[in-house]
Amino acid sequence: MAAKPRALKTLAALTAVLGALVLSACARDIPYETLKAKYANPASKFVTLPNGVSVHYRDQGRPDGPPVVLVHGFAANLDTWEPWVTRLGDTYRVVTLDLPAHGLTVTPPGYEMSTGGQVEVIDELTRKLDLPAFVLAGNSMGGGASWNFALAHPDRLRGLVLVASVGPRPQADAAAPPREGPPAIFQVMANPVGRAALRSLNPRPLAEPGLKKAYVDESLVTPALVDRYVDLALAPGRREMILAGRRGPPSASPDAVKGVSVPTLVMHGEKDTVVPVGVGKRLGELIPGAQLILYPEAGHVPMEQIPDRSAADVRAFIESLPATKSPEK
Template identity: 60%
Template sequence: MKRVIGLLAIVGAALTLAGCGITAKDIPYTTLEAKYGGPASHYMDLPGGLHVHYRDQGKADGPTVVLVHGFAASLHTWEPWVARLAPDYRVISLDLPGHGLTRAPDGYTAAQATNVVVVDELTRNLKAETFVIAGNSMGGGVAWAYALAHPERLRGLVLVDAAGWPRETKGNEKPPIVFKLLGNPVGRAFLRNINPRPLAARGLKSAYVDETIVTPALVDRYVELALAPGHRAILTSGRDGPQRRIDKSVFGTIKTPTLVMHGEADTVIDVSAGRGLASAIPGAKLITYPGVGHVPMEQIPDRSVADLKAFLASLPAT
């Protein structure tokens, strides 16, 4: 009965949202590239028909930091960190398939493992032999999975409100409605077609906590990039089959020096997940931020970068 009631609630929410925004057409990549690209933007063709948007900025001969964004976000979310790291570090950021300005072929299915491959191929082609990888949310899941797959290439691992720790429901959690819709096949079907704008402002305000950061320009960026050809299909892909369950013990095998950063007011991934990761990864350092939500790198860039730099300075030289 609970499942039926839950399904009806999801259908009702989806119908309401669809009624508010109806459907939305794709926005051509050329239009999006003109608005959200720029002098720092570059593109790389990778196997499987991927045309990956990335930026390689900062001090060319400095230690390398690779930044991986979260679900439905883009490399733009890292701009506050890039600006503060650039004087001393080489900073590589990228748009994963289904996100930002990266193009993927029809039928592409998003997965953590394929995202790890994208990061690996891109960094190898850019001659970044060793680096520190930092990931936020879904990108945090990609980062720790990369640490498991390619520990020999990493100097450090930074998990920012990272996904992956087995979820423990909290009474005060109010995740954005988009995640509820993604958890159900009916909701996913609606998300593949409806205009994402009715979801965006509400979801972003919940995630960012500080509503002053959620400007019209930020909402436009999330909405318009989600309307890139094929993105809505990819964002809702890979969820209809059996879901992989993470055994907590896997994190105990990570040997890379690790920093875990987590906002204590995060409503998307509870701070208990950050504490769990830090306790499970040998030697990991945990920093939590009172009153901060899901994206510390944007909400408190100065403080979070200062903590990041202290961690980077503590790592052994290459």
């Protein structure tokens, strides 16, 4: 009987959200040149890959240091990693990138967003930069791309860091208290009518409340942060591409994750409402030899919410790895 009231409550929330979107009216695309003028910085670089994707990336930190590659999550961009770039750049060469359909990366007509495409972009970019074996870290959707990269190219990695990563759903626990629902944006995306509305309407009414749930610490959700998420979501064709068929955070096969063979650190905030902490625990159980660190007060983006502690944990993990490893040619 409890399921019906919950369903009605969810329907009411969706109706309110969609009503707000309709009232906000349509939002036009923002040209890439306008976005680049606002969000690129002196460290920004662009390279066109063989598949026609023009990737926005930054190659920062110590040029001769051991390389670390950082991959952002869904609807985010490479700026999410700047706190780690600041804290790790004295020792490591830190490469960040915007995935296809995100940030300032431009895709060719007809490009379809997929995990396989993300793996391909990471592979092609790191080869163009002639990186030796590197540590790969990914947040959320970028975590899924990262562990899939580890499955496809284990010889190119020294280590893997999964930050609030998507992965196999946790096993049901009848004794566990019900968790807080995901941000409204994912509830809307799970509904075909909601996805259709988001393709043309202004995402701003959903952005601020969704970010506050993801960040937990609402003081981090500044007007500039909200503007960045909204503006980059309005890149030409971006809404259509990013929402095509998407219904929320993806899951994965436990058997697939068990195939990860590189040293792995799993990091997860216990207050994460986007990817529940049970997913992080499951990844820690399934990946052979994985180290698991849980943060009681953190949400979905510990690299931004608790940058000092999370960066220190990553540094300790990297320092524990073998000094050298010959990359795949």
